[in-house]
Amino acid sequence: MDDFQKIVDLEQRLALLEDELMRAQRLSSVGALASSITHEFNNILTTVINYARMGLRHTDEKSRTKSFDRILSAGQRAAQITTGMLAYARNTSDRVEPADLKRLLDDVLVLVQKDLQMHRISVDLMAPSPVWALVNASQIQQILMNLIVNARQAMKEAGRLRLIVRDNTSDGWAEIVVSDTGCGIPHDKLPHIFDKFYTTKTPDARGQGGTGLGLSLCLRIVEAHQGRIRVESETGKGTTFTLKLPRSESPAGFIDTSAA
Ligand SMILES: Nc1ncnc2c1ncn2[C@@H]1O[C@H](COP(=O)(O)OP(=O)(O)O)[C@@H](O)[C@H]1O
Ligand SMILES: [Mg+2]
Secondary structure, eight states: OHHHHHHHHHHHHHHHHHHHHHHHHHHHHTTTTHHHHHHHHHHHHHHHHHHHHHHHHSSSHHHHHHHHHHHHHHHHHHHHHHHHHHHHHHHHOOOOOEEEEHHHHHHOOOOOHHHHHHTTOEEEEEEESSOEEOHHHEEEEEHHHHHHHHHHHHSSSSSSEEEEEEETTTEEEEEEEEOOOSSSOOOGGGGGSSSSTTOOOOOTTSSSOOSSSSHHHHHHHHHHTTOOOEEEEEETTEEEEEEEEBOOOOOOOOOOOTOO
């Protein structure tokens, strides 16, 4: 094998390993939500058990119907979370097609909601209408998950997470803004945050620290989309990430019902 062939081989192996890394990071970001999701399931089970007991105790139709209604909606909530988790963890399709960024964000919010709630973080979501972009949906969700989990970790307790989805028709970008009121990033550290393995998070009591892979993969995904990612931060005030992706027209046959 000549040197040129060796380099081609190595480059192919590197690309494969980077894909593997992306998949592993996707799973580890779900790990960061494990404790909040377990909590939520416990609450759901408590609801199911209590209403099942109530339905058994009170045999009149009104009480039974009420019990079944509550059990049904608790079950549906649980199904929404497990479906979302499985879709997020498994979806590794490499299709690039028009997707509504608002919907992608909503699906990620289902998974992180409880984590935000447990840390008393309020969420401002500004997404007036669907915003279409030409993207690989599962990769964009991975970016959103990473940015939101980072924002939450930077805020610790009682912060405000602002999320904006907007169509910037004038310069051809579909944009998502993720903004937090957390600790911020010192100016001299900003140039490093997208580096592989750069992390300031030390392992906590459960041994969960940072891997320093989240933002490096975000950058890799953004570059593959020929998009941009910008960060502004002020120590003690907070951080804002702006994601710019190639916008697309809404697909033929799509009817916007969001304003109705
Ligand atoms: N929203 C944020 N607020 C403050 N610091 C941040 C934020 N997002 C990222 N950082 C900094 O960038 C570093 C790298 O982030 P990331 O690549 O996601 O790795 P990890 O989260 O595993 O540490 C973090 O350790 C943190 O220091
Ligand atoms: Mg991270």
